[in-house]
Amino acid sequence: MAESKAPRATSNRSTTPGSDTFRDFISSGWADRPADTQVPREQTIFASARRATLSAMYPGKRLIIPAGAAKVRSNDTDYAYRAHTAFAHLTGWGSDAVANSVLVMEPAADGHVSTLYFREAAGRDSDEFYANPEIGEFWTGPRPSLAHVAVDLGLETSNLAGFAAVLDAIDATTLVVRDADREITDTIDGRRLLAAETGSLDATTGAERDDDEILARDVSELRLVKDGYEIEQMRRAVAATKQGFDDVITDLPQIIAHSRGERLVEGTFNRRARAEGNAVGYDTIAASGPHACILHWTRNDGPVVPGDLILMDAGIELDSLYTADITRTLPISGTFTDVQRRVYEAVLEAADAAFAIVRPGIRFREIHAEAMRIIAEKTAEWGFLPVSAEESLQPDAQYHRRYMVHGTSHHLGLDVHDCAQARREMYLDRVLEPGMVFTIEPGLYFQPDDLTVPEEYRGIGVRIEDDIVVTESGAENLSITIPRTADDVEAWLAAR
Missing domain, CATH: 3.40.350.10 (Creatinase/prolidase N-terminal domain)
Incomplete structure (x- = not known):
């Protein structure tokens, strides 16, 4: 067992004194410790x-x-x-x-x-x-x-x-x-x-x-339904995470000025995580410009360029080890272009539609299906699909998933992807109950070299992610105070 292992310090570089005189001296002369209260x-x-x-x-x-x-x-x-x-x-x-x-x-x-x-x-x-x-x-x-x-x-x-x-x-x-x-x-x-x-x-x-x-x-x-303590920890984790996002917005001028501004985004957020909690709950994604089309971009070594969007997926883990998981997509110059806003508002519509159906009694997988309905409708409306939205939504089609290959929701708590070893019937097919906590995080990602979309869309990646708790009568968006509409995001940036 681990207890019997020798220290890692090797004898070829150890300078620890070994004499009996030293042992006697270092073992004496210590004050009594205060009583444990x-x-x-x-x-x-x-x-x-x-x-x-x-x-x-x-x-x-x-x-x-x-x-x-x-x-x-x-x-x-x-x-x-x-x-x-x-x-x-x-x-x-x-x-x-x-x-x-x-x-x-x-x-x-x-x-x-x-x-x-x-x-x-x-x-x-x-x-x-x-x-x-x-x-x-x-x-x-x-x-x-x-x-x-x-x-x-x-x-x-x-x-x-x-x-x-x-x-x-x-x-x-x-x-x-x-x-x-x-x-x-x-x-x-x-x-x-x-x-x-x-x-x-x-x-x-x-x-x-x-x-x-x-x-x-x-x-x-056992973690699928959270108790009162866990839900309160999730609230606190989200509140700390909001502070981290605020810090990044405050630091945007220095971030933009640095050749690896994404690293500064990561560092600013991580500082808040260490100040308010234990650490980040997962590696921060600070994905600027076309990096936002890479779903798990954590190298964070690119510039943050005005005119682009930056997708920031980050969460603070408290000392209790409960973590938030929030994504916001921000226009670096402070305002969205027309195309950026069009994509952003489509993603927001998908997120809002998914949230609107959350209540006890529906199945977890229905949340994803509702978000995908909007994603299919929007990409079909823009002429990106070779078929109608209804046809694309058929199980043997799914053309719209080219632009959003990930799922819409996952359980959240001590792990950012919590309850991952649960059975399918207890996770994806589970009927929702009060106390369940999960994300809703639709997105649209148009790769820089994707010839199925017009050039002005290429390199745009947008995700909006919120943390949701099921209540007795419906659901609560725990992260609703972190600006999420296009207008509110622009006002958030303007106030820095």
């Missing part, structure tokens, strides 16, 4: 309810949900740590989570007993606190204590060393979220295989893996 965090009661729901689905099964290890960026430097989404959802630990932690739900007579295993701070009687660059307090700051986290999250806690006993008890009742921590998954598979060979496991390893996949599916589907 931690109180449970706001999400504790909600995370507990989620675990109870999962517990009821898996009576008698041991469930292992790892947070995951840190991921190496280069040599001995890691990417910023983010716990696995299922772990974050079921513990509520958010950006404070410690790498390599594991949530274990042990079956009991009345459900499950949940224990959070993590590596707590190394004591100052150990040389780890100054000599281990992965977990040493001198290197990474103090770690929370077991007692602190127990109160903070309302969970039983245990040192990570105790997780070895859980692994020793692996049997047919044990399931693991497989993609969260490869080392733990491999260890569990090995124990299962050994147990099967010795006859102490009735189930085959293959069958257990199938059950693991069902667990991954179920913890994904």
